[in-house]
Amino acid sequence: MxxxxxxxxxxxxxTQSVHVGLYAYARPRLGPHLDAHRDDPEVRAVLAGIGAGGTAEAVEVLHGWMDGDVKATPLKTLQGRIWAEGFAAGELTxxxxxxxxxxxxxxxxxxxxxxxxxxxxxxxxxxxxxxxxxxxxxxxxxxxxxxxxxxxxxxxxxxxxxxxxxxxxxxxxxxxxxxxxxxxxxxxxxxxxxxxxxxxxxxxxxxxxxxxxxxxxxxxx
Structure with a gap:
């Protein structure tokens, strides 16, 4: 075996299906997801990893990572959560x-x-x-x-x-x-x-x- x-x-x-399809889906949902799940331990860890206080500051950092294709763990974690919701809702394939x-x-x-x-x-x-x-x-x-x-x-x-x-x-x-x-x-x-x-x-x-x-x-x- x-x-x-x-x-x-x-x-x-x-690569296009990830960078164009999934990234475009996640980008506008980063801030709303952070705001909606601030009490979630995983989201708190994401914010701690970004080192940002407010949502706007965190989203600015996250967008910078996305634009630079930075494999940052907080970004990957948050994207994964958003994509999971999108798949569950039938909005992503x-x-x-x-x-x-x-x-x-x-x-x-x-x-x-x-x-x-x-x-x-x-x-x-x-x-x-x-x-x-x-x-x-x-x-x-x-x-x-x-x-x-x-x-x-x-x-x-x-x-x-x-x-x-x-x-x-x-x-x-x-x-x-x-x-x-x-x-x-x-x-x-x-x-x-x-x-x-x-x-x-x-x-x-x-x-x-x-x-x-x-x-x-x-x-x-």
Whole structure:
């Protein structure tokens, strides 16, 4: 059995679907969500992480992070909460490349374990997989990791933490479109495959001496 750990943006799903669709949905809802959930411990932690007193100041910081594509934990947490509400309300639908759902179902049926490691919060990952256009894919995933419970995606220590949960690194396979993430996983003893999706931002990135695919159909764990 292989445990296949999936990146999302640029790997299972288009970058545009996240940056244009989800970001545009979350942006005007940041302030209202903060105001409506100020007594929630997770929201209080978000505000503490931003270091801002009022809502307007917090939103200004959050918008700056969004504009700079900063992988800040408070932003990812808040976005995940807003996206979960959007999916639950039927206002959002997740995008997956056409080859992904059949591959995930086939791997799962063959006895392989599936996990996700994304910079987006676990709160956002679960509904993304649950609300795929062709059915609930979240039932196929056994573990969810983000920068809060694992650490930065470009640091080997994060993959070591994940391995402490999933098992021996030699049995772990990481799929990503970001060479630096793959390098970090490889440094932690994982197997890695670079995913080169045509039209994606990292389509021309140098992946080094590792297997590279353009579709999940090419992967045989």
């Amino acid at each position: 292989t445990t296949i750990v999936l990146d999302i943006e640029g790997t299972t799903s288009s 997740a995008h997956f490349f056409p080859d992904v759902p059949p591959a995930l179902r086939a791997w799962h049926a063959a006895g392989h374990r599936l996990a996700v490691f994304s910079s987006g919060s676990v709160a956002g990952q679960r509904p993304w997989f649950r609300h795929a256009a062709d059915g609930d894919l979240s039932v196929l995933v056994s573990h969810w990791f983000d920068t809060v419970n694992a650490g930065p995606k470009r640091e080997p220590a994060s993959y070591e933490r994940i391995a402490a949960t999933l098992g021996e690194p030699s049995g772990l396979l990481f799929l990503s479109d970001v060479p630096a993430e793959l390098d970090a996983a490889a440094a932690a003893g994982w197997r890695t495959i670079g995913v080169r999706r045509p039209g994606e931002p990292n389509a021309a990135a140098p992946f080094g001496p590792r297997p590279i695919v353009t579709t999940f159909e090419e992967i045989h764990p």
